[in-house]
Amino acid sequence: MDNLKQLKEDGYTLLKDVFPKSTMIEWREHLVEYFSHKKNRCEVENWLTTKPDAINYKEFDLHLDFFKSQKLISLLKEACGGDLKYAHHYDTHIDVAPGKFHHDGGIRHLAWKWNENQIKTYLKEKYDLTIQELCKTNSWKEYNKVFEDTNHKYLVKGEELLVYRVGTYLQDHSKNEAGLHVLKGSHRKPHSECESVYIPSEIGDVVIWDCRVFHRAGGKGGKRCFVHTAFGKPNFLLDLYSEATQARVTKQNQKSEYVMRDKFKKVLDKMGVMY
Numbered sequence: 001m002d003n004l005k006q007l008k009e010d011g012y013t014l015l016k017d018v019f020p021k022s023t024m025i026e027w028r029e030h031l032v033e034y035f036s037h038k039k040n041r042c043e044v045e046n047w048l049t050t051k052p053d054a055i056n057y058k059e060f061d062l063h064l065d066f067f068k069s070q071k072l073i074s075l076l077k078e079a080c081g082g083d084l085k086y087a088h089h090y091d092t093h094i095d096v097a098p099g100k101f102h103h104d105g106g107i108r109h110l111a112w113k114w115n116e117n118q119i120k121t122y123l124k125e126k127y128d129l130t131i132q133e134l135c136k137t138n139s140w141k142e143y144n145k146v147f148e149d150t151n152h153k154y155l156v157k158g159e160e161l162l163v164y165r166v167g168t169y170l171q172d173h174s175k176n177e178a179g180l181h182v183l184k185g186s187h188r189k190p191h192s193e194c195e196s197v198y199i200p201s202e203i204g205d206v207v208i209w210d211c212r213v214f215h216r217a218g219g220k221g222g223k224r225c226f227v228h229t230a231f232g233k234p235n236f237l238l239d240l241y242s243e244a245t246q247a248r249v250t251k252q253n254q255k256s257e258y259v260m261r262d263k264f265k266k267v268l269d270k271m272g273v274m275y
């Protein structure tokens with residue numbers, strides 16, 4: 001099946017040979033060295049070996065190449081219906097591997113900065129939305145569950161939450177099952193009805209999954225390096241997703257506000273990706 005068709009029907013795909021293997025090995029060496037210093041780890045996550053929003057830090061200039069692949073960006077534009085917008089997510093990590101099937105419901109990250117009442121007020125004031133319209137429940141607690149089908153399989157005011165998570169492993173996972181597992185089709189169907197599939201990726205390949213698709217990491221250890229970002233179809237739901245992600249990374253990095261680097265903006269401008 002071709003990549004676009006698979007992405008739409010099954011909610012995931014493996015795009016082969018996007019980045020040169022030698023570049024990925026260079027990224028890997030850099031990441032291992034970077035996280036060998038405790039100060040570079042995430043203090044608010046108990047010194048976890050993760051750097052959220054890494055692309056906006058000069059130490060990660062190397063990674064600007066992630067956004068320069070015409071092959072990747074063209075596929076994503078097609079999948080999103082033409083225009084493509086960066087979803088303000090770029091995480092790097094070593095041995096951070098959620099082993100339980102979950103979805104990446106980004107809007108829930110608004111809880112990094114607000115309580116339930118503040119979220120409800122904000123949705124009403126900025127988007128004229130009730131939480132019932134957005135989440136199909138009036139309770140944030142009911143909605144904020146990554147292991148359940150609270151993954152936006154429905155339209156909101158005629159719009160779809162269409163966000164693609166895009167990742168690359170900096171080591172081979174074609175001969176083991178420590179890479180990405182997905183529940184095929186769970187962006188559309190209840191996840192309990194979906195078949196579990198392993199995606200065997202080689203260095204330089206890119207795994208893409210719909211943020212609504214249930215997925216899990218196959219294993220950790222051995223300095224398992226993973227880098228992932230997100231893009232989506234421009235609409236108000238993507239903006240909400242991005243705002244939530246920005247709230248998360250700003251807190252994780254102990255910053256007062258989210259700032260995009262000009263150097264990064266220039267790359268996106270050149271590739272015709274909105275932000």
Ligand SMILES: [Fe+2]
Nearest residue numbers: 098102103104
């Ligand atoms: Fe995830």
